[in-house]
Amino acid sequence: MKIKNLNKVLSRSFLAVSNVGRGLLIGFSGLLLNYILLQYNAIEVLNTYVYFISVFGLFYILTNWGGKFFNIKEISKNPKHTKQLISSLISSKIILVLFCGLIILFIPLEIKTKVLMMVFLFLKSLTPIFDALIIYRKKSKIVFIAELIFNTIFLSLIFSYSSTFKPFSFLIYLIILESLKSVFYLTLLWKEISFNLSILKSQNILKKSFYFFGLSITGFLASKVDLYIIGILINKETMSYYFIISSLTSVSMVIYASVINTFETSIYRFNPSLFNKLENLLQYFGILFSIIATLGFYLVTNYFYKIPIDYKFSLLFFSNILLFTLLNFELYRYTKLEKQKVILIILIISVVINCVVSFLIIKKLLLIGAFLANTLGVLFNYIFLRLYYKKILCHEI
Incomplete structure (x- = not known):
């Protein structure tokens, strides 16, 4: 009995450490990226990155409709209907991203930058759905390891070529990083995810999470x-x-x-x-x-x-x-x-x-x-x- 309780405590401790590790990784990766761009002759790239993220942030607050808070609450209330919930959430994200995409077309940016922003917006919009499933299904440990590998490779590339990077090339690498993460999340959580998309379901979820x-x-x-x-x-x-x-x-x-x-x-x-x-x-x-x-x-x-x-x-x-x-x-x-x-x-x-x-x-x-x-x-x-x-x-x- 004592061994069983000890294993439960250790399991919860590792889970907590993994969750904190993910938080630390996201934060410190961003800070290290800022430092590399600031200190290694890439101020132009830093300014472009800040502007890109700032504009992206304005649209993300729309596509992140409901957010992880709502997702976790709904999953914990109705765990048997997780797949239906996930399909409704994905449907709503697609509609919101398409709507934002129409607005992005009129922003004074190069067309190639607009395309990258729409792709980045879609990928980031799926993240709160993945995060809710990761927390609920206690997958933080393996996710933390994978994210650590992805971020390390990304930062190494940025550091190695920081002085020669052009702003658009940097944004391409940023999109690739986010794409790799999304593919990993999909692979890990495939059994929990349904792509039974529906406009009606998306409308219902948007109303419920207003x-x-x-x-x-x-x-x-x-x-x-x-x-x-x-x-x-x-x-x-x-x-x-x-x-x-x-x-x-x-x-x-x-x-x-x-x-x-x-x-x-x-x-x-x-x-x-x-x-x-x-x-x-x-x-x-x-x-x-x-x-x-x-x-x-x-x-x-x-x-x-x-x-x-x-x-x-x-x-x-x-x-x-x-x-x-x-x-x-x-x-x-x-x-x-x-x-x-x-x-x-x-x-x-x-x-x-x-x-x-x-x-x-x-x-x-x-x-x-x-x-x-x-x-x-x-x-x-x-x-x-x-x-x-x-x-x-x-x-x-």
Whole structure:
């Protein structure tokens, strides 16, 4: 019996490590890519990459309709109907990508770049579906190994030819990397996937996940509107530097979320007592995690990227990450209570706050001004959710 329990603990531990490893890999691969392009005479490629990803991000919030959050929730609720759900999700992604493709045609980009963006958009749109299945079927270990191999080869090629790369060639390599990942996911999860495509099914899934889509789009804007405003008010070079800072923040958030995601399907089934115990535990963990993340942020920005960050910016970064850890749990709480509409309304308020503050202070304070606006948005988001819970929902969980 003891051996059986030990094996179960070890299995869960390896699963958690694999999930965190995937989060780390995604984040650090992006940071290392930024570093290679910044330090090895590829600033033109970096600026093109930042612009490409920024434009892509605007369309991705549409094609990521519902997102991984919705996918995991639906799979955990109806595991016997996973194939039907997956076919509906894929159908909806195809419709959304085609719609976005029509808009992309009118963007002032070279036609070959537009084609690459549409391909990249489709591949990335499938990722949340794969991720939900990977988490639910506990396939993180083998996926982590495969992704590590793919990313290592990609970064090695970029490093070897960084000084001779042209922007379009770089984008081609980026598409190839994403294609290889998608083929691997399909091969691994083939038995779970159905291509019984249907317009009617896609319409139903889009309606059902509408509030999750609202959360995705407002969440993206709440976290990225400061980046776009820097691009509007300042210049592309400053935007590239802030993109690196924003990426470091995202890495910290991805790592934290990866730890929690390991048990995500179970969280929605917790009784009120277990749910409250988890909340207390994660508050302490959030503080510890934020301290470690802030130390890493300070060292990486100052000594790796050579971006001068002082103690004021570091304290602001700590506040941002800590608030995110608290907010992350509130999102689980409200999702468990089926209160996505409330989250959506509060997120919209946060977007407005971030946007207004950004326009007011970015020209004067530059990078720290943008990050302050972002942090204030997260702060108000958390305060509003807590107040609503205390006043209205406290009897429900």
